[in-house]
Amino acid sequence: MYAVEMSHVTVSYGSHIALDDISFRIEEGTFLAIMGPNGAGKTTLLKTILGMAPLIRGNVRVLGYDAYKDSIKVRNLIGYVPQKESIDATIPVLVKDVVLMGRFSHIGLFRKPSKLDYNKAQEALRLVGLEDLWDEPFVHLSGGQQQRVLIARALARDPKILLLDEPFAQVDFPSQESIARLLYELKEEGITIIIVIHDIDIVLKYIDQIMLLNKKLIAFGTPNEILKSEILSRAYKYGLMYVPSRGVSI
Amino acid sequence: MFYIPLFLMYGLLAAIISSILCSSVGTFIVLRGLSFMGAGVAHAALAGAALALLLNLTDSWSIFALALLFSLPLAFFVAYVGERGLRMDIAVGIMFALNMSLSVLFIGMLKEYTIEAWSLIFGDILGVNAEELILMVISMFIIEIVLLLFYKEFKFIVFDFEGAIASGIHARIVHYIMMFIVALAIVSVLKSVGALLVFALTVAPPFAAYELTHNIDNMLLLSLLLGVISSILGIILAFYINLPASAVIALTATTTAAISMVISPRRRKCCNILAGRVRFFREKRV
Numbered sequence: 219m220y221a222v223e224m225s226h227v228t229v230s231y232g233s234h235i236a237l238d239d240i241s242f243r244i245e246e247g248t249f250l251a252i253m254g255p256n257g258a259g260k261t262t263l264l265k266t267i268l269g270m271a272p273l274i275r276g277n278v279r280v281l282g283y284d285a286y287k288d289s290i291k292v293r294n295l296i297g298y299v300p301q302k303e304s305i306d307a308t309i310p311v312l313v314k315d316v317v318l319m320g321r322f323s324h325i326g327l328f329r330k331p332s333k334l335d336y337n338k339a340q341e342a343l344r345l346v347g348l349e350d351l352w353d354e355p356f357v358h359l360s361g362g363q364q365q366r367v368l369i370a371r372a373l374a375r376d377p378k379i380l381l382l383d384e385p386f387a388q389v390d391f392p393s394q395e396s397i398a399r400l401l402y403e404l405k406e407e408g409i410t411i412i413i414v415i416h417d418i419d420i421v422l423k424y425i426d427q428i429m430l431l432n433k434k435l436i437a438f439g440t441p442n443e444i445l446k447s448e449i450l451s452r453a454y455k456y457g458l459m460y461v462p463s464r465g466v467s468i
Numbered sequence: 469m470f471y472i473p474l475f476l477m478y479g480l481l482a483a484i485i486s487s488i489l490c491s492s493v494g495t496f497i498v499l500r501g502l503s504f505m506g507a508g509v510a511h512a513a514l515a516g517a518a519l520a521l522l523l524n525l526t527d528s529w530s531i532f533a534l535a536l537l538f539s540l541p542l543a544f545f546v547a548y549v550g551e552r553g554l555r556m557d558i559a560v561g562i563m564f565a566l567n568m569s570l571s572v573l574f575i576g577m578l579k580e581y582t583i584e585a586w587s588l589i590f591g592d593i594l595g596v597n598a599e600e601l602i603l604m605v606i607s608m609f610i611i612e613i614v615l616l617l618f619y620k621e622f623k624f625i626v627f628d629f630e631g632a633i634a635s636g637i638h639a640r641i642v643h644y645i646m647m648f649i650v651a652l653a654i655v656s657v658l659k660s661v662g663a664l665l666v667f668a669l670t671v672a673p674p675f676a677a678y679e680l681t682h683n684i685d686n687m688l689l690l691s692l693l694l695g696v697i698s699s700i701l702g703i704i705l706a707f708y709i710n711l712p713a714s715a716v717i718a719l720t721a722t723t724t725a726a727i728s729m730v731i732s733p734r735r736r737k738c739c740n741i742l743a744g745r746v747r748f749f750r751e752k753r754v
Contacts, residue, residue: 265634270630289636293633293634300634305627305628309627310678310686310687312683315623315684316627319620323636323637327621331620355683375635
C-alpha cells in the first residue's frame with residue numbers, strides 16, 4: 219500500500235488550472251520534499267492529498283482510501299501544518315488550546331478533551347521543545363515558536379502522514395535544524411513526511427525524494443537525480459544550479 | 469419594602485438576557501472579523517418584522533418568525549461566501565443594503581403600527597411583555613446549549629478555518645451552526661434593543677473583553693459579565709434620569725469598551741516597550 223498515490227490529477231480553481239495531469243506514488247515512511255517556483259501548485263498539491271482542492275480529473279488515494287470519497291477518514295490519518303500566514307495569530311488562544319485543536323477530530327463532537335488528549339498534546343509540545351510554553355498566549359510567541367506550536371498540533375494527532383507547508387519560514391537556524399532532525403526521527407518511526415520547501419539545504423541530508431513541480435510534475439526522484447541544473451531549470455525557467463550549502467542559485 | 473414596577477422588572481430581565489445573547493454570539497463574530505454582522509442581521513430582522521406589521525401579523529411569535537425568516541438567508545449567505553474563501557464583510561454589506569431598502573419600503577407602506585416599527589429600530593426595552601420575554605429565554609437556552617456543545621469547534625474555526633477542515637472536523641457545518649445562533653440571538657433582542665443599537669451589544673462587550681485577556685475562554689466569560697453589567701447599569705440610569713433605555717445601555721457598553729482599551733494589558737505592553745525605548749535612548753545620550 220502506498221502512502222499517497224495520484225493518477226492523472228488535474229485541479230482547477232475556476233478557469234485557473236493549478237495542477238495539470240499529476241501522477242506519482244510514494245511509499246509509506248518516505249521523506250519527500252516538494253520544490254517549485256511561487257504559484258507552482260505546491261500548497262494545492264498538499265490540499266489535494268487532504269481532499270480539499272477542487273478536483274477536475276484523476277484519482278487520489280491516501281493509505282488505500284480515496285481522498286475525496288473518504289475525506290474524513292483520510293484527514294484523520296494526516297497531520298497538516300499550514301503556512302503560518304493562513305492562521306489568525308491575533309485570536310486570543312493559549313499554546314495549549316492550539317495544540318489540543320489537533321485532538322478535536324479524535325475527541326468527536328459534544329465531548330471535552332480527556333486526560334489522554336492532554337497527555338498527547340503535552341508530549342507533542344515536548345517533541346518540538348516548547349513544553350515550558352504550555353500556558354503562554356500564542357500571540358506572545360515569536361514567529362518561529364508559533365510555527366513549532368503548529369507542528370506540535372499536527373503531531374498531537376498521531377498522524378501516519380505529516381504534511382508541512384513551508385514550515386521553516388521565520389524559523390531561526392538552530393530551530394530549523396532541530397525541526398528537520400525531528401522530522402527525520404518521525405520518518406524513522408514510519409511516518410510519511412511531505413514538506414513544501416524553498417531552501418532544500420535544511421533537509422537535504424534527511425530526505426529520500428524530491429518532487430519538482432510547476433503545475434505539471436517536472437521531475438520526481440532522489441536528490442542526486444533531481445538537483446541538477448538542467449532539471450531545476452525546467453521548473454524555475456531560469457538558469458539554475460544547485461550549490462551545496464547555498465541551496466538553489468540562479 | 470422596596471418596590472420595583474413590573475415593567476421595570478421585565479426591562480431588567482430583558483436587558484440581562486439581551487446582553488447574554490449578544491455577548492455569547494458577539495465574541496465569535498468579533499473574532500471572525502465580522503463585527504458588522506450584528507448590524508447586517510439586525511436590519512434583515514427589521515425588514516422581516518416590518519413586513520409582519522404590514523401583513524397585520526402583530527403578535528410576538530409572528531414578528532419573531534418573519535424576522536428570523538429574513539435573517540437566516542443573510543447569515544447563511546455570509547457563511548457560504550466565507551467557505552468559498554471570499555470576503556465575508558462584503559457579503560454582509562450587500563445584504564445590509566438590500567434589507568435596509570426593504571425595511572424602508574415596508575415601514576413607508578405602513579398605515580398602522582408605525583410606533584411599533586420605530587420601536588424595532590431604536591428598541592423599547594421597558595415595553596417588553598411576558599410573551600417576548602419567554603421567546604428570549606427560549607432562544608437563550610437554545611444558544612447556550614449550542615455554544616456548550618460546539619464550543620471547541622467554534623474556537624478552532626475562528627482560529628484556523630482551513631486547518632479545522634484539514635483535521636477532519638465538519639467545519640462548514642459548524643460554521644453554518646454558528647451563523648444560525650448569531651441570527652437567532654439578534655432576532656431575539658430586536659424588540660428590546662432595536663436594530664440600530666444591537667450593534668453596540670454584539671461588539672462592545674466582546675471587544676472590551678478582548679482587550680483585557682489573551683485567553684478565549686476568559687474572553688467569553690468577561691464579555692458576558694461586562695455585557696450584563698453594562699445592561700443593568702444602563703437600565704437603572706435610564707430609569708432614574710428618564711432617558712431612552714436602549715440608548716443608555718449602548719452608551720454604557722461603549723464606555724466599557726473605551727475604558728478597557730485604556731487599561732488593556734495589550735496596550736500597556738506597547739506602552740512599556742515604548743517607555744523602554746525612550747529610557748534606552750536617554751541612557752545612551754547620558
